[in-house]
Amino acid sequence: MRNRVGRPRAASRAATRVVGPRRPPSASRGRLPRFIEKLLDTQAKPGFANCRKLHQNQSHPNGNGYLFDQFLQDGSNKRTDSYGGSFENRARFLLEATRAVISVWGSDKVAVRLGPSGSFGDMADSNPEGLFTYVATELGKLDLAYLHLIEPRVRGNVEDDTRDPNPVAAKLIRSIYPGTIIAAGGFKADTAEAIIAAGDANLVAFGRDFISNPDLPERLRRKAPLNPYDRETFFGGTDIGYVDYPFYDQRVAA
Numbered sequence: 001m002r003n004r005v006g007r008p009r010a011a012s013r014a015a016t017r018v019v020g021p022r023r024p025p026s027a028s029r030g031r032l033p034r035f036i037e038k039l040l041d042t043q044a045k046p047g048f049a050n051c052r053k054l055h056q057n058q059s060h061p062n063g064n065g066y067l068f069d070q071f072l073q074d075g076s077n078k079r080t081d082s083y084g085g086s087f088e089n090r091a092r093f094l095l096e097a098t099r100a101v102i103s104v105w106g107s108d109k110v111a112v113r114l115g116p117s118g119s120f121g122d123m124a125d126s127n128p129e130g131l132f133t134y135v136a137t138e139l140g141k142l143d144l145a146y147l148h149l150i151e152p153r154v155r156g157n158v159e160d161d162t163r164d165p166n167p168v169a170a171k172l173i174r175s176i177y178p179g180t181i182i183a184a185g186g187f188k189a190d191t192a193e194a195i196i197a198a199g200d201a202n203l204v205a206f207g208r209d210f211i212s213n214p215d216l217p218e219r220l221r222r223k224a225p226l227n228p229y230d231r232e233t234f235f236g237g238t239d240i241g242y243v244d245y246p247f248y249d250q251r252v253a254a
């Protein structure tokens, strides 16, 4: 299970231990286009194995201190070539990779996840609003399946009490992104309803509550209480805490 959730190694430790800012690989400029070519090559081979690759590599290519996030944010990106410096340069890698994958799968099967102002894994940016507005504007031209936004009030999967408790990322991006927006990070039934009613997001994703409630949509519909999640079993490496939380009806029957 540990590998399947695909948490980045350094970021995985960041919940408990603060590490210094990571830098995007100090690869020469030439290696990045080759990386994208390689990515394209794995995407282009038909078959189930490559659907898995699409999921692992590209269905959520960003946010939470993953490689593309490290390129976007200037707390980590110190490059001096055409992949560092300006917003345009820092967004180049994400946009090139996203366009490459779209060329194989079609834009309706590709989505991007961004963590505007996200600080998980020691990510930081000197002008997050400017940066993520630029990135969302460019992604808005690609007709993606959806843009998934992580609210900065949640750092990885832990609430960050130093941040605005309201959802701010989706509000910022909504005004410039024309497509489907999924908002995530600290939502409950009422706040999910509210952001959709406000029009700042089209859909809301749940992380922790979905892990501990296999029937989460049904529970939300019925306004049933939720099983609390056990953080100790997140990334536990076994099935414990992933397949053993009870359904509401089982709980009532027990």
Ligand SMILES: Cc1cc2nc3c(=O)[nH]c(=O)nc-3n(C[C@H](O)[C@H](O)[C@H](O)COP(=O)(O)O)c2cc1C
Pocket (backbone or CB within 6 Å): 005, 006, 007, 008, 060, 062, 063, 064, 113, 150, 154, 156, 157, 184, 185, 186, 187, 205, 206, 207, 208, 209, 211, 234, 235
């Ligand atoms: C066990 C676990 C694994 C996660 N794995 C990933 C991941 O691989 N990539 C990612 O971007 N976010 C990951 N997240 C973060 C969630 O996608 C989500 O952004 C976060 O839990 C905040 O949403 P929530 O408040 O509904 O839990 C993970 C969260 C949990 C609890």
